[in-house]
Amino acid sequence: MAERLKVHVDPDKCQGHARCNALAPELFELDEYGNAHETGDGTVPPGLEDKAWLAKSNCPEIAINVFEE
Amino acid sequence: MSDVNQPAAHPPVTDWVHDFDHTDPQWTENPFPIWDELRAASPVVHTQRFLGCYLPTTYEAVREIANDTEHFSSRRIIVRDVRPEITSKNAAPPITSDPPVHKPAKQLLLPPFTPDAMKKLEPRVRAICNELIDDFIAEKSVDAAARYTKHIPVRAIAHMLGIPESDSELFINWIHMILELGITDESKLLQAVQEMSAYFSGHIEARKNKPTDDLISYLMNARDKDGNPLEDTHVLGSLRLLLIAGIDTTWSAIGSSLWHLANTPADRERLIAEPGLIPTAVEELLRAYSPVTMAREVVKETTISGCPVKPGNMVLVSFPAANRDPKMFPDADKVVIDRRENRHAAFGLGIHRCVGSNLARMEMQVALEEWLKRIPDFRLDPAGTVTWSQGTVRGPRQLPFLLGKAM
Numbered sequence: 001m002a003e004r005l006k007v008h009v010d011p012d013k014c015q016g017h018a019r020c021n022a023l024a025p026e027l028f029e030l031d032e033y034g035n036a037h038e039t040g041d042g043t044v045p046p047g048l049e050d051k052a053w054l055a056k057s058n059c060p061e062i063a064i065n066v067f068e069e
Numbered sequence: 070m071s072d073v074n075q076p077a078a079h080p081p082v083t084d085w086v087h088d089f090d091h092t093d094p095q096w097t098e099n100p101f102p103i104w105d106e107l108r109a110a111s112p113v114v115h116t117q118r119f120l121g122c123y124l125p126t127t128y129e130a131v132r133e134i135a136n137d138t139e140h141f142s143s144r145r146i147i148v149r150d151v152r153p154e155i156t157s158k159n160a161a162p163p164i165t166s167d168p169p170v171h172k173p174a175k176q177l178l179l180p181p182f183t184p185d186a187m188k189k190l191e192p193r194v195r196a197i198c199n200e201l202i203d204d205f206i207a208e209k210s211v212d213a214a215a216r217y218t219k220h221i222p223v224r225a226i227a228h229m230l231g232i233p234e235s236d237s238e239l240f241i242n243w244i245h246m247i248l249e250l251g252i253t254d255e256s257k258l259l260q261a262v263q264e265m266s267a268y269f270s271g272h273i274e275a276r277k278n279k280p281t282d283d284l285i286s287y288l289m290n291a292r293d294k295d296g297n298p299l300e301d302t303h304v305l306g307s308l309r310l311l312l313i314a315g316i317d318t319t320w321s322a323i324g325s326s327l328w329h330l331a332n333t334p335a336d337r338e339r340l341i342a343e344p345g346l347i348p349t350a351v352e353e354l355l356r357a358y359s360p361v362t363m364a365r366e367v368v369k370e371t372t373i374s375g376c377p378v379k380p381g382n383m384v385l386v387s388f389p390a391a392n393r394d395p396k397m398f399p400d401a402d403k404v405v406i407d408r409r410e411n412r413h414a415a416f417g418l419g420i421h422r423c424v425g426s427n428l429a430r431m432e433m434q435v436a437l438e439e440w441l442k443r444i445p446d447f448r449l450d451p452a453g454t455v456t457w458s459q460g461t462v463r464g465p466r467q468l469p470f471l472l473g474k475a476m
Contacts, residue, residue: 015418015419015420015422016179016422016426017416017422017426018183018184018426018427019352019412021184022184022348030183030184030185032179032180032183033176033179033180033183034179034180034182034183034184034427035179054409054410057409057410057412058352058410058411058412059412060412060413060414060416060418061418061419062412
């Protein structure tokens with residue numbers, strides 16, 4: 001099985017800047033407080049890898065992890 | 070937030086590294102080279118002014134402080150020449166709150182300010198921008214601060230609070246009294262706080278019989294974890310905070326952005342050709358011209374980036390200086406309108422991240438979109454003077470533009 005890219009938001013670090021949701025709404029959703037979590041299990045659909053890295057590099061709290069699984 | 074006309078007791082600064090003063094006219098005119106000088110000297114500098122105050126100069130030092138609520142308290146967030154008593158009457162939860170009371174106070178305010186909530190408010194903000202532009206578009210020269218930027222945030226927050234947008238001048242005057250005159254004249258501060266409290270109490274009373282769908286009713290309906298309504302002082306403090314926090318700050322950011330675009334035809338033309346780039350541009354303009362500097366009080370001794378920091382001092386938490394740190398941002402001193410990686414700290418870092426960040430972003434994007442759509446050609450009036458606000462919120466208070474193509 002090919003390795004897939006995944007994203008994960010650390011809920012203890014997220015402060016609701018919402019940059020990730022603005023840059024990659026397919027990958028990051030916001031709750032009723034405006035705090036972020038990964039969509040589904042965090043699997044990055046093919047073609048959206050760039051957006052995953054962009055969201056990670058724009059999080060002021062360094063709350064996003066991008067990894068292969 | 071914004072500070073005062075420099076009191077007479079402040080001699081001009083001659084040694085920035087050992088005696089900085091953010092109310093000095095040199096800082097007001099052009100703070101960026103000062104920050105560069107200070108950053109080269111140390112990650113944290115100190116002054117005896119303001120009864121002792123530190124200034125972190127690097128992104129890393131600012132981040133450390135913002136994330137350390139144990140040593141740096143938010144019980145005082147304005148750097149002044151005096152340290153008056155802290156009472157529940159001056160409190161404005163959650164901005165003046167430390168853990169553990171901070172989190173529940175903040176959580177209460179988050180739902181009305183999510184990006185989804187902002188989508189509902191957006192049409193009203195777009196209409197406000199166009200109403201303002203309608204009023205001056207036929208003129209050749211206009212003060213964009215007085216006729217445009219000043220009005221957008223105050224009318225938007227008034228709309229959210231459910232108070233008349235036509236009361237805008239009243240609010241602007243209170244802010245002036247609290248944040249500017251009130252720094253040196255305690256009686257002005259007290260008068261404004263009293264008037265604001267009376268004003269909001271009236272609105273609260275009216276909603277007891279006739280509940281509404283606005284932020285004031287929202288706060289009145291809020292319940293703490295024990296199911297009790299909030300104390301009156303909490304509701305009034307939070308309403309004061311929302312009114313004050315939402316105005317000076319965003320007004321400044323919109324103004325700085327228009328000032329930059331007036332001066333930089335290439336960036337202006339790019340955004341007109343690619344309006345989809347405006348959100349990215351807004352982030353870069355927030356980084357380069359961050360409006361807000363916060364403050365903390367040191368309550369326990371510690372070190373920041375190796376520099377000792379002692380209790381009793383204030384700390385000027387300069388997000389704007391952090392956002393210009395070349396260690397963090399390549400070409401930190403240039404506006405790169407399509408900058409891809411931009412984890413700027415204009416809305417703060419850590420638990421006190423600005424509650425209104427989604428509102429501010431929406432207002433900035435809409436204000437720039439509508440202006441550029443209707444007024445693609447504009448420049449600074451060479452016969453006019455741009456004046457910048459003093460102290461801790463930075464933005465243009467006079468922005469004389471000439472509209473239309475240069476002849």
